[in-house]
Amino acid sequence: MNLEQIDEAQDRRGQAEGGPAFLRRDRSQKEATRVAYGKALLELGRENPQVVVLDADLSKSTHTGAFAKEFPERFFDMGIAEQDMMGTAAGLAFCGKTVFASSFAIFATGRAFDQVRNTICYPALNVKIAATHAGITVGEDGGSHEAIEDVALMRSIPNMTVVVPADATETRLAVKAAAAWEGPVYLRLGRLDVPVLFDEGYPFRIGKAVRLREGRDVALIANGVMVAAALEAADRLARDGIEARVINMSTVKPIDAEEIEAAARECGALVTAEEHNVLGGLGSAVAEVVVQRRPVPMALVGVQDRFGQSGKPLELLEEYGLTAADVEAAARQVVARKGR
Amino acid sequence: MSTQLSTQLLDPEYAFRPAQPVLSAEERNRLQGIALTLRRDIIEMTAAAQSGHPGGSLSAADIVTCLYFSILRHRPQDPHWPDRDRFVLSKGHAAPVLYAALAEAGYFPREQLQTLRRLHSPLQGHPDMRKLPGVEASTGSLGQGLSIGNGMALAGKLDGRDYRVYVLMGDGEIQEGMVWEAAMTSVHRHLDNLTAFVDYNQLQIDGRVTDIKSLTHVGRRFAAFGWHVLEIDGHDLDAIHAAVQDAQRTKGRPTLIVAHTIKGKGVPFMEDQVEWHGxxxxPDQAKEALAQLGAGGKEAAQA
Incomplete structure (x- = not known):
């Protein structure tokens, strides 16, 4: 075995009681991925003097503020001007800087789409768009501020890499990996405090899915806040003797097609779960692989093509069908469709 | 006979004319010759492609000539030299004038000019920095160059390098809101290492800028934002040089040079005609245009 294979074997090592060693049993600790982003950025700033950070008047919310405080000369608050922020980020990247540009997901991808597309991705610049407040768990601010299409927008642009971390640990690793990655990266981060799922040994690599639980009856492929829901759904299914494989597909692009194909082959049914419109996000990305490589019954858990609204984050997850119970129901449905 | 620019166009508040010539007769001759070569290349390139934007390329030819052949510190043999001055063609559709200048400066062989807009050519319809050496930024979607230039200027200050950044915008382009976001940034960040030009030729695709969405007193608008503003005849090589020198002396704020130009300048049947935007x-029109322009710079000098 070469190093890569050994690495992979470790990543996917067999299911001891309760899953891989890096998967926490106690998930009571919570931290929003945006908070983890702020901390990771600070570490990165200390390690790498070429890192600069831009924000658009949201540094308190995106948590770039800590970096701003320690490295004021390398932090640029661009004011409420996301388009200018992305263009300026490009100019800095043209001159060799590794640039992190942050705002809410809705503005970073929607308001500044053309700047991201034409000025950052077309020349494949080292700009990392770390967007917080993605999805409906923004909560009370409502539908105008809840990005449900950002992954679709970003993954449709050539040269762009799209990563949706599930917890604080993965966020920290993803920020470091993004900085080292050649070219633009979209990091999708959340506002809500979510369980810390992984310990430091978590084997994060851009483009590599991580298997969190073994199973052969159905595969649950999730990212972001839905990873915790998928793990819980797998526990519930196991009570009825349905063994669900759980895969954290944090990189939506480039997608880990091998892992998807293996899941389709070995489990024969798939459920995707994402806090995003089912049009164009993780579910679509997985389906694109499945239909071309190994068609099997599949269900897409996600926002069913409707805008978000105000409410408490957990209420919204329930309203939009994004709970462990919803993932479980979808899994039972695809299992029933197997072999028909 | 080529149209002369009406000097009444210049806002008296910011009108800038050097008291005496800043170029030697020899230098002026040399630059005029190069500008003519660029104009001939623009005609030949767009004629060969049967596609492209001659009008706004011709209007910017004198500014681009002064920049690439007199003002910019750059090394065509070392396009990534970290201390080079940067030029961002924000009005990316004027790519032919940029390509002509880069070829003339030696960034790539002149023969490549004839591949403009062809499949697999590095000379894309709008500049692509990943395909062509010397292109500092991929542009084409209007309104973005000033922000890019700001980023480059910020990086220069951050790295303690003394390079300067020049951005060329179109007049119609300024209708993009992002330009005004960027205009605030340049001033807020005291980017005195940045100089922006507006190629103010008064025409955009749908007609006269004053009819589509007026930019009256564009100089005053930028001045109100805190910019140092100069209005010049954008075909007067001495004025272009003097204005850039003035910008270089200006500390603490960026300079905007409103360069009043004539779209299609140099080819009388194209001048001030919106039809020649894109x-x-x-072939017969190209022949006529080349005849009207006269023999190319080098040929003329040799003759």
């Missing part, structure tokens, strides 16, 4: 000359 239409390539047919």
């Amino acid at each position: 239409t390539a000359p047919k």
Whole structure:
């Protein structure tokens, strides 16, 4: 075995009681991925003097503020001007800087789409768009501020890499990996405090899915806040003797097609779960692989093509069908469709 | 006979004319010759492609000539030299004038000019920095160059390098809101290492800028934002040089040079005609245009 294979074997090592060693049993600790982003950025700033950070008047919310405080000369608050922020980020990247540009997901991808597309991705610049407040768990601010299409927008642009971390640990690793990655990266981060799922040994690599639980009856492929829901759904299914494989597909692009194909082959049914419109996000990305490589019954858990609204984050997850119970129901449905 | 620019166009508040010539007669001759070569290349390139934007390329030819052949510190043999001055063509559709200048400066062989807009050519319809050496930024979607230039200027200050950044915008382009976001940034960040030009030729695709969405007193608008503003005849090589020198002396704030120009300048049947914004000359029209321009710079000098 070469190093890569050994690495992979470790990543996917067999299911001891309760899953891989890096998967926490106690998930009571919570931290929003945006908070983890702020901390990771600070570490990165200390390690790498070429890192600069831009924000658009949201540094308190995106948590770039800590970096701003320690490295004021390398932090640029661009004011409420996301388009200018992305263009300026490009100019800095043209001159060799590794640039992190942050705002809410809705503005970073929607308001500044053309700047991201034409000025950052077309020349494949080292700009990392770390967007917080993605999805409906923004909560009370409502539908105008809840990005449900950002992954679709970003993954449709050539040269762009799209990563949706599930917890604080993965966020920290993803920020470091993004900085080292050649070219633009979209990091999708959340506002809500979510369980810390992984310990430091978590084997994060851009483009590599991580298997969190073994199973052969159905595969649950999730990212972001839905990873915790998928793990819980797998526990519930196991009570009825349905063994669900759980895969954290944090990189939506480039997608880990091998892992998807293996899941389709070995489990024969798939459920995707994402806090995003089912049009164009993780579910679509997985389906694109499945239909071309190994068609099997599949269900897409996600926002069913409707805008978000105000409410408490957990209420919204329930309203939009994004709970462990919803993932479980979808899994039972695809299992029933197997072999028909 | 080529149209002369009406000096009444210049806002008296910011009108800038050097008291005496800043170029030697020899230098002026040399630059005029190069500008003519660029104009001939623009006609030949767009004619060969049967596609492209001659009007706004011709209007910017004198500014681009002064920049690439007199003002910019750059090394065509070392396009990534970290201390080079940067030029961002924000009005990316004027790519032919940029390509002509880069070829003339030696960034790539002149023969490549004839591949403009062809499949697999590094000379894309709008500049692509990943395909062509010397292109500092991929542009084409209007309104973005000033922000890019700001980023480059910020990086220069951050790295303690003394390079300067020049951005060329179109007049119609300024209708993009992002330009005004960027205009605030340049001033807020005291980017005195940045100089922006507006190629103020008064025409955009749908007609006269004053009819589509007026930019009256564009200089005053930028001045109100805190910019140092100069208005010049954008075909007067001495004025272009003097204005850039003035910008270089200006500390603490960026300079905007409103360069009043004539779209299609140099080819009388194209001058001030909106039809020539994005239409390539047919072979017979190209022949006529080249005849009207006169023999190319080098040939003329040799003759």
